[in-house]
Amino acid sequence: MKVEEIxxxxxxxxxxxxxxANILELFEKHAVKSLPVLKKGKNNLVGIVTQADLIKNPSEDQLALLMTRDPITVSAKEDxxxxxxxxxxxDLRRLPVTDNDKSLKGMLSIGDIISKGISKLDIEKSIKNYILRTFTSVWEGTPLPIVPHIMRLAKKQALLVLNGKGNLSGIISQEDLIKASEIVSENTKSNISAETEGDFSWDASSTLLITQHKLKLPSDKIVRDVMEKKLITAIESTSIKECADKMRKYNISQLPVLDARGILIGLITDNSLLKALYE
Incomplete structure (x- = not known):
């Protein structure tokens, strides 16, 4: 199977x-989590920008400083x-597809491979050996502005949410954070001064007003307010194909794994299924 088929x-x-602001508008309008970046007036790929880039750089407004430059690419004819x-x-979730001249031909994502590859294959092997037994969770009462820092430190794009009793109550992703955020304008003052030397000297100073557009999460909201409460789950004996079908049907990238008592024991991700397919 070739890349161009998927x-x-x-x-x-x-x-x-x-x-x-324009990037956020495109994310919302087209329900995408990343965008290839092209040279103005051309079809040449120069970078890629993702939801993670916006969250990691909340004070940056310019695309050129937000995007990842010269991303890894793949050919449409590649296996x-x-x-x-x-x-x-x-550790990539998507690959721009280009020709030899870096002209953009398409995009390949883990989601594409799950929906058009794994879900069509009869892989009845259990997910048991691919479950992540160590994962990062967050309390549902955690203030929302803290969550991006936890994600950054844990290097995760989504966190399982626990209630006060330690039971699974939801999941929160970067997409949830983007939806809950707003762009605010903040003004900062910078003093500019100049001095001349000689018999006559004076101090000249003025104030430069700098306006920044920042991505900000509301401080009065907690995880429970924005998390996804309707959970799609799996058990250890669930097959790889069944997991892939669930991810495709509900457009999700991870499933909490529960034991027979409904207790959380792990997490299965689309990346884990990718590794299973490669083996």
Whole structure:
């Protein structure tokens, strides 16, 4: 199977220069989590911008400083297994598909591989050996502005949410944070002074007003207010194909894994299924 058989050929992209506000608008309008960045007036790929980039750089407004430059790419004629290995080795969730001239031809994501690859294969092997037994969780009463810092330190794009009794109550993702955030304008003052030397000297000073557009999470909200409460789950004996089908049907990238008593024991991610397919 080749990359061109699975990749998305019709891709929403953005040109540089551009602003955070336009990127957020495109994310929401087209329900995407990343955008390839093209040179203005051209179809040449120069970068990629994701939801994670916006969360990691809340004070930056310019696309050129938000995006990842010269991203790893793949050819449309490449074998899908080689593309999967590239994703696994570099911890990537998506690959721009380009030709030799860096002209954008499509996008390949883990979601594409799950929905068009794994879900079509009869992989009845259990997910048991691919479950993440160590994972990061957060209390549902945690103030929302704290969550991006936990995600950054844990290097996770989603966190399982526990209630006061330690039971699973939801899941919160970067997408939830983006939806809950707002762009605010903040003004800062900077003093500019100049001095001349000689028989006559004076101090000249003025104030420069700098306006920044920042991505800000409301301080009066907690995790419980924005988390996803309707959970799709799995058990250890669930097959790889069944997990892939659930992820495709509900457009999700992870499933909490419960034991027979309904107690949380782990997490299965689309990345884990990717590794299972590669093996």
């Amino acid at each position: 990749m998305k050929k019709e891709v929403i992209s953005v040109e540089v220069p551009n602003s955070r 899908i297994k080689n593309a999967i290995k590239l994703m696994i080795d570099n």
